[in-house]
Amino acid sequence: MDSAKRGQVQRIVEFSTHFDHLYRKCLPAADLEKIDDFTEHFEQYGFDGLPGKLAPTWKVPGIDREYEAKKRFAVENYLWHYHIGIPHYKPPQFIGNSYMTSDWVVHFQRIPGDQLIRVVDYDCHSPMHMPELGFLK
Template identity: 35%
Template sequence: MRVSLGKQFGKELLNYPKEDKEKIYQFILHVKENGLSGLEGRNKSSDNVHKDDPEYLKKVKLAVQYRLWHYHIGIVEYDYSKPFGDRTSEYVLHYMNELEPKEIKVVDFSAHPPFRPPSASYLM
């Protein structure tokens, strides 16, 4: 699978702490070699927004329009009480899933909860 980086995220990634960059690069390498299967963390479509969220409709529309997904990257660390493949962490990577066949574009990184989709400047 092909992996690219959004322009804004790519610039910011250069300044991330070494440990965070390593986990993000491990994710990228894994996806290039294995696709999105066999990942340790929870990986899900970002259109699965809690119905009580005051911005529910806006978040769902954005997620559908840009095919947004998010992956629990293990930063700061995984919750090991959950099984492999469904582990959560404080931070997630946001990516566009298959805008082109067999390609993802990593566009943002943020704390979760609360769930915040990438802003417009990150979706380019």
């Protein structure tokens, strides 16, 4: 019996051409393991129970001079980012938060319906840059 007949949702992870190049040619093994942990978790459980912080990328700090343009770009392209745990996870900053942060994040498109994500970039969180338009293809 396939997963659709058992009532399980099939979740799909895609890599953009840019990210596929990073994944296959540029990233160290430890980073690839963390990325694999994230993508496998998404395929099995969706976004429930992730240890790292998951956030919409349109929450750009308001002091950024290009705030409105960056926010519009992130919203229009469904951009989110996930703290991947590289080089390690940091404990929650505030009491009551259950997620951890890290210096590095994966950027992805969270397609409405949460059954498909497209991983598009990998970058340092601070300062965080928006993925370029060409990275989304």
